[in-house]
Amino acid sequence: MRREPEALSAALAGLAAAERIRRRRVIERVAGGGTEGARVIVEGRALVDFSSNDYLGLARHPQVIAALAPAAAAFGAGSGAAHLVSGHSAHHHALEEELAAFTGRERALLFSTGYMANLGTIGAFAGRGETVLEDRLNHASLLDGARLSGARLLRYAHGDAAAAQRLLAERGDVALLATDGVFSMDGDLAPLAALAAPCERARAWLLVDDAHGLGVLGPGGRGSVAAAQLDAAAVPLLVGTLGKAFGTFGAFVAGGRDTIEFLLQQARTYVYTTALPPAVAAATRVALRLAAAEEWRRARLLELVARFRAAAAAAGLALTASPTPIQPLIVGAPATALHLSAALAERGFWVTAIRPPTVPDGTARLRITLSALHRDVEVDALVDALAELVAAGPH
Numbered sequence: 001m002r003r004e005p006e007a008l009s010a011a012l013a014g015l016a017a018a019e020r021i022r023r024r025r026v027i028e029r030v031a032g033g034g035t036e037g038a039r040v041i042v043e044g045r046a047l048v049d050f051s052s053n054d055y056l057g058l059a060r061h062p063q064v065i066a067a068l069a070p071a072a073a074a075f076g077a078g079s080g081a082a083h084l085v086s087g088h089s090a091h092h093h094a095l096e097e098e099l100a101a102f103t104g105r106e107r108a109l110l111f112s113t114g115y116m117a118n119l120g121t122i123g124a125f126a127g128r129g130e131t132v133l134e135d136r137l138n139h140a141s142l143l144d145g146a147r148l149s150g151a152r153l154l155r156y157a158h159g160d161a162a163a164a165q166r167l168l169a170e171r172g173d174v175a176l177l178a179t180d181g182v183f184s185m186d187g188d189l190a191p192l193a194a195l196a197a198p199c200e201r202a203r204a205w206l207l208v209d210d211a212h213g214l215g216v217l218g219p220g221g222r223g224s225v226a227a228a229q230l231d232a233a234a235v236p237l238l239v240g241t242l243g244k245a246f247g248t249f250g251a252f253v254a255g256g257r258d259t260i261e262f263l264l265q266q267a268r269t270y271v272y273t274t275a276l277p278p279a280v281a282a283a284t285r286v287a288l289r290l291a292a293a294e295e296w297r298r299a300r301l302l303e304l305v306a307r308f309r310a311a312a313a314a315a316g317l318a319l320t321a322s323p324t325p326i327q328p329l330i331v332g333a334p335a336t337a338l339h340l341s342a343a344l345a346e347r348g349f350w351v352t353a354i355r356p357p358t359v360p361d362g363t364a365r366l367r368i369t370l371s372a373l374h375r376d377v378e379v380d381a382l383v384d385a386l387a388e389l390v391a392a393g394p395h
Helices: 003-019 061-077 084-088 090-103 116-124 140-149 163-168 192-201 223-227 257-266 278-293 297-316 334-346 377-391
Strands: 026-029 037-040 045-049 109-111 131-135 152-156 174-180 205-209 237-241 252-254 324-332 353-355 365-368
Touching: 003 152, 061 278, 090 109, 090 237, 090 278, 109 116, 109 257, 116 140, 116 174, 116 205, 116 252, 116 257, 131 140, 131 163, 140 152, 140 174, 140 205, 152 163, 163 174, 174 192, 192 205, 192 252, 192 365, 223 237, 252 257, 278 297, 297 324, 297 377, 324 334, 324 377, 334 353, 334 365, 334 377
Parallel strands: 131 152, 131 174, 174 205, 205 237
Antiparallel strands: 026 037, 037 045, 109 252, 237 252, 324 365, 353 365
């Protein structure tokens, strides 16, 4: 796009006409310590939050919050440099070791965001003259990572392991196959077991971005890979984020010793950016311990998922087949999703409308997410409100 004000105005007008203008909502306060549940104050209005990815409620945990101040006092508010310059603190180092142990890998490497983790990892393990295979509904960071790597990107139909297997067998240049473990907009699971063996036969790296699975699924909350009974040999590149079930910020990649050393040397988004604040790493260490120790959080979360789905089915609400805390209600038109989101806010619920291009055309939706902090009565009230609004028809 040329640097012309008219072009920008026309582009923005086009987005508005397609109901694709996004608006930030200002959160004035978040309930603390879990005593008030999953409640937020948004632009002066108290709402029950059904949009957050804080699945275990750890972002508000008093022990996680308390870990920030002493670490900041000892190391400063920021890290001051990249990990390979002078930004790698004792808390960073310990957290990497603890994440490796949690995921059953030899090593882990911290990144500043999940987006950077995916871009850096794909760029390190695939390049020009090679091919990257990806699920069509992968997160944008995985798709962008393939595009920026210089490799050829081929996408297979969502969840179609047979199509992925055919591409792996037919092509001799596949360097890497990347997939979400839990798809962030649909809440369904990738067919990991059906992807792992063909990748191994083709000598292609399998990268699983388990941002929405770690802490929630599998034995001990070790994610969708563990739930599929796959080990580090089957999934050599495991990406996780810290800002969802673990409640803090940042990301990591876990794998074999040489794999992670190669990534440390070659991932541009690791080498050339500032490290996470050490205080965030310290808080994450506490969150990781709590996630491992407090099994009741996962049990409560999955209980609420079952309750929500049963109530929605009884009310005639058609949800996608998701066994995770991500429960989308697909409504089709962006305007309908926006109307329902606004109407729910009037009734005291914060449920975000998700529209294209985040999701495919014709699949605008309410992305409802559950947390261990939700109360039964809140879940039931949300279903009642949704049923009433949907029954009233499109707007």
